[in-house]
Amino acid sequence: MTYKSLNDPYNPDLSLRHEAGCDCSRCAAAGGDRQTREQLPLTAGAGAAATAPDSVAASERLATEEEVMDRAIESAVVRSVFGHSEMSRRSFLGLLGSGTAAALLGSVFPMEAAKAALKETMGAGKLEKTKLDVGFVPITCATPIIMAHPMGFYERYGLDVNVIKTAGWAVARDKSLSMEYDAAHMLTPMPLAMSMGAGSTAKPFIMPAVENINGQAIVLHMDHKDKRDPKQWKGFKFGVPFEYSMHNFLLRYYVAEHGLDPDQDIQIRVVPPPEMVANLRAGNLDGYLSPDPFQQRAVWEKVGFIHTLTKDIWDGHPLCAFACSQEFAETHPNTYGALLRSIIDATQLFGRAAYPEQPQ
Numbered sequence: 445m446t447y448k449s450l451n452d453p454y455n456p457d458l459s460l461r462h463e464a465g466c467d468c469s470r471c472a473a474a475g476g477d478r479q480t481r482e483q484l485p486l487t488a489g490a491g492a493a494a495t496a497p498d499s500v501a502a503s504e505r506l507a508t509e510e511e512v513m514d515r516a517i518e519s520a521v522v523r524s525v526f527g528h529s530e531m532s533r534r535s536f537l538g539l540l541g542s543g544t545a546a547a548l549l550g551s552v553f554p555m556e557a558a559k560a561a562l563k564e565t566m567g568a569g570k571l572e573k574t575k576l577d578v579g580f581v582p583i584t585c586a587t588p589i590i591m592a593h594p595m596g597f598y599e600r601y602g603l604d605v606n607v608i609k610t611a612g613w614a615v616a617r618d619k620s621l622s623m624e625y626d627a628a629h630m631l632t633p634m635p636l637a638m639s640m641g642a643g644s645t646a647k648p649f650i651m652p653a654v655e656n657i658n659g660q661a662i663v664l665h666m667d668h669k670d671k672r673d674p675k676q677w678k679g680f681k682f683g684v685p686f687e688y689s690m691h692n693f694l695l696r697y698y699v700a701e702h703g704l705d706p707d708q709d710i711q712i713r714v715v716p717p718p719e720m721v722a723n724l725r726a727g728n729l730d731g732y733l734s735p736d737p738f739q740q741r742a743v744w745e746k747v748g749f750i751h752t753l754t755k756d757i758w759d760g761h762p763l764c765a766f767a768c769s770q771e772f773a774e775t776h777p778n779t780y781g782a783l784l785r786s787i788i789d790a791t792q793l794f795g796r797a798a799y800p801e802q803p804q
Contacts, residue, residue: 450515452542456533456537456538509785577626578606579615581612581613581616583736585659586764587790588766588791588794589629589787598786601786613686617643620638620767628768631690631763647771648771653791654763655765657760659736660754663731663733674699681728683733685715694761713729721747768780
């Protein structure tokens with residue numbers, strides 16, 4: 445899993461964001477290398493040390509779904525107390541001390557009771573609906589949503605889920621809006637765009653979980669190996685998976701940062717990810733910004749090469765999400781809770797470097 449937001453919220457030495465130039469002990473221990481520091485162990489308990497991989501006892505690691513849920517709830521409460529200000533949180537905890545701050549918060553807010561209540565109500569009680577249709581686009585980011593079915597996570601919470609392969613994001617959006625899908629794998633900007641009516645009819649959608657960060661890349665056709673400077677890309681035709689996607693936003697930002705107008709100097713077309721390699725080979729595209737595995741497909745088939753990774757444009761950017769309509773969540777609260785728990789459990793399992801064949 446990514447550890448960006450699940451550090452010990454009571455520890456003033458640990459950031460919950462790990463932004464550029466982060467000075468927390470986890471980042472300092474990794475020498476500023478984000479890839480290294482995100483591999484450091486995730487720890488449990490107020491004030492737990494996490495300054496280096498070998499400094500953390502195995503018993504302190506968030507090894508179970510229950511521990512992940514506890515930490516997420518605890519972190520949300522502590523963040524709210526400090527108005528989501530990292531500076532305020534770390535300064536206050538540094539002055540008061542982790543243990544004292546935890547005790548003080550516990551005296552005015554029943555943290556343990558809140559954890560228990562939230563976990564008990566999520567998926568507890570009679571399910572309003574058990575047979576669900578959940579859509580996914582066939583990219584690596586959808587792994588938890590897809591694999592929650594064969595690994596038994598949906599069944600664990602009493603759900604009979606039909607996971608449906610979907611041709612592209614526009615189809616996922618339309619089927620979600622028409623309620624053909626109860627929930628779906630989406631790009632993080634999509635629920636907001638759908639709620640605002642940008643590109644579709646307006647309908648409130650919620651996004652309870654971000655499934656992954658980073659993992660995308662700009663791919664160029666092999667003919668452009670001598671054009672590594674984006675200033676040379678005038679007239680290029682690029683593909684992105686969807687108009688309301690982080691891919692589109694990052695590509696626009698990247699070329700603008702190098703002096704090009706994304707609306708005038710290049711063409712950006714919406715192309716379903718499975719069709720990107722074929723369009724690159726046919727010369728319909730000069731490049732694309734895509735999810736895995738379609739960057740590697742282009743490299744493997746010697747059609748294109750990776751120009752840059754998106755983490756080098758914005759490290760830690762959100763990408764895919766699990767989303768549903770507000771109407772579904774409010775009309776089927778127990779079913780919604782069970783579905784979310786299933787996804788959280790699967791995400792926690794497949795976020796490990798190694799995972800068991802069956803959930804424990």
